[in-house]
Amino acid sequence: MTTAGLPVERVRVAVVGGGPSGLTAAAALARRVDGEVRVIEREDAAGGIPRHSAHPGYGVRDLHRFVSGPAYARRLVAAAGDSGATVHTQAQVTGWDGDRRLVVTSPRGRHVVEADAVVLATGARERPRAARWIPGDRPEGVYTTGELQNLVHLHHAPAGRRAVVVGAELVSWSAVLTLREAGCRTVAMTCGRDRPEAHLAVTWAGRLALRPRLLTRTRVVRISGRDRVESVLVEDVDTGTRTLVPCDTVVLTGDWVPDHELARSGGVGLDRATLGPAVDSSLRTSATGVYAVGNLLHPVDTADGAALDGRHVAAGVLAHLAGVGAPPVTVELVAAAPFRWVTPQRLLLGIEPPRGHLLLWPEAYQRLPVVRAVQDGRVLARHRLSWPAAPGRVFRVPAGLVASANPHGGPVELGLERDAR
Numbered sequence: 002m003t004t005a006g007l008p009v010e011r012v013r014v015a016v017v018g019g020g021p022s023g024l025t026a027a028a029a030l031a032r033r034v035d036g037e038v039r040v041i042e043r044e045d046a047a048g049g050i051p052r053h054s055a056h057p058g059y060g061v062r063d064l065h066r067f068v069s070g071p072a073y074a075r076r077l078v079a080a081a082g083d084s085g086a087t088v089h090t091q092a093q094v095t096g097w098d099g100d101r102r103l104v105v106t107s108p109r110g111r112h113v114v115e116a117d118a119v120v121l122a123t124g125a126r127e128r129p130r131a132a133r134w135i136p137g138d139r140p141e142g143v144y145t146t147g148e149l150q151n152l153v154h155l156h157h158a159p160a161g162r163r164a165v166v167v168g169a170e171l172v173s174w175s176a177v178l179t180l181r182e183a184g185c186r187t188v189a190m191t192c193g194r195d196r197p198e199a200h201l202a203v204t205w206a207g208r209l210a211l212r213p214r215l216l217t218r219t220r221v222v223r224i225s226g227r228d229r230v231e232s233v234l235v236e237d238v239d240t241g242t243r244t245l246v247p248c249d250t251v252v253l254t255g256d257w258v259p260d261h262e263l264a265r266s267g268g269v270g271l272d273r274a275t276l277g278p279a280v281d282s283s284l285r286t287s288a289t290g291v292y293a294v295g296n297l298l299h300p301v302d303t304a305d306g307a308a309l310d311g312r313h314v315a316a317g318v319l320a321h322l323a324g325v326g327a328p329p330v331t332v333e334l335v336a337a338a339p340f341r342w343v344t345p346q347r348l349l350l351g352i353e354p355p356r357g358h359l360l361l362w363p364e365a366y367q368r369l370p371v372v373r374a375v376q377d378g379r380v381l382a383r384h385r386l387s388w389p390a391a392p393g394r395v396f397r398v399p400a401g402l403v404a405s406a407n408p409h410g411g412p413v414e415l416g417l418e419r420d421a422r
């Protein structure tokens with residue numbers, strides 16, 4: 002579609018996405034940038050996922066508070082406004098019209114926003130049913146957690162009486178709480194692994210208070226129902242035994258994919274493992290003046306982690322606006338089994354990643370893991386960490402692990418010692 006003749010609005014920095022990461026980036030930048038810092042958000046209100054995630058658990062590391070999602074979202078929106086950023090809602094970025102020129106579609110029509118720097122903060126989403134290849138009928142009553150929370154908290158609509166939650170990670174328990182609020186009992190939770198992915202304390206508390214049947218090492222092989230869901234068929238992955246669970250609601254939780262369409266269509270280089278933009282430790286992408294933050298980079302982290310990316314990115318954006326080139330790359334990072342991905346993927350000389358941590362995604366559980374960095378066949382360092390490497394949550398490793406890497410050497414591989422427990 003042509004963009005010729007569209008009105009052009011010039012801003013200094015455009016932030017795409019008004020969730021925790023985008024709002025925090027805007028707040029950090031607006032005070033220090035001469036010119037407009039504009040957040041562009043497609044929803045009616047900014048705030049991102051926390052806006053419709055009504056339970057407490059937000060704001061610990063960034064605001065040093067423990068508040069509900071909506072309260073957290075309100076604080077971040079207010080902070081962005083107070084710092085002088087503008088927030089345009091009901092405005093979706095639907096394409097590019099050249100370098101750092103964004104095509105924005107809103108109820109007022111289309112226009113182009115031209116910026117000196119762009120921060121992509123478009124978040125991540127849970128894979129819907131079609132992408133999970135769950136066979137069966139196509140009745141009403143199948144949601145992702147995001148859809149469920151939208152339905153219940155924003156539209157105050159009913160959510161059935163008996164639910165099966167597919168997944169057993171933190172977000173799965175968030176879904177169970179939302180279902181309870183809507184008067185729907187979670188009769189079973191399924192999980193493909195030996196143990197639920199949520200922290201032990203959360204699983205225990207959840208099982209004690211909400212009493213769902215926890216079906217580990219299972220997968221859903223069929224959803225049945227004419228108009229509304231009537232049952233799901235759950236298969237034991239070891240024995241193949243199948244159990245029919247009657248229910249009228251299915252919630253598909255976790256299994257995240259970054260909202261990367263905009264980055265991809267703009268020619269931004271993506272990491273093949275995270276599926277989000279590949280970035281360096283200043284959160285710079287492969288496109289000049291285009292940065293990325295939050296769950297777009299690490300699907301899915303907690304909101305405070307995403308927000309702190311927003312704070313971190315400001316230094317790189319300010320340097321770019323001042324015409325200062327980025328320092329040279331010291332090392333490339335790659336994930337080795339049991340890690341699926343690592344971010345950032347490149348370290349810059351003298352620039353630590355956000356909070357001095359490398360983020361990794363484990364595919365297997367280890368209680369006291371020893372992380373190992375290897376470059377050109379040589380072990381650079383080993384660190385025993387006092388927190389577990391657990392599937393279904395981001396694993397943080399101090400960036401000091403790779404401090405002794407040879408800047409002229411090959412990529413540094415991050416993995417686990419096999420004998421650690």
Ligand SMILES: Cc1cc2nc3c(=O)[nH]c(=O)nc-3n(C[C@H](O)[C@H](O)[C@H](O)COP(=O)(O)OP(=O)(O)OC[C@H]3O[C@@H](n4cnc5c(N)ncnc54)[C@H](O)[C@@H]3O)c2cc1C
Nearest residue numbers: 018020021022043049050058094124295296302303304307
């Ligand atoms: C059910 C659930 C429960 C959770 N519970 C907790 C919890 O208790 N504590 C916690 O810390 N974290 C929790 N999280 C995780 C937390 O919500 C996320 O880590 C956080 O929201 C990520 O922030 P973000 O800014 O990266 O992305 P998001 O919050 O997803 O924000 C992205 C924003 O970008 C907008 N957007 C996307 N594309 C475009 C476009 N093209 N144009 C304009 N706008 C666009 C979206 O509308 C959205 O508002 C939970 C997540 C879920 C799903």
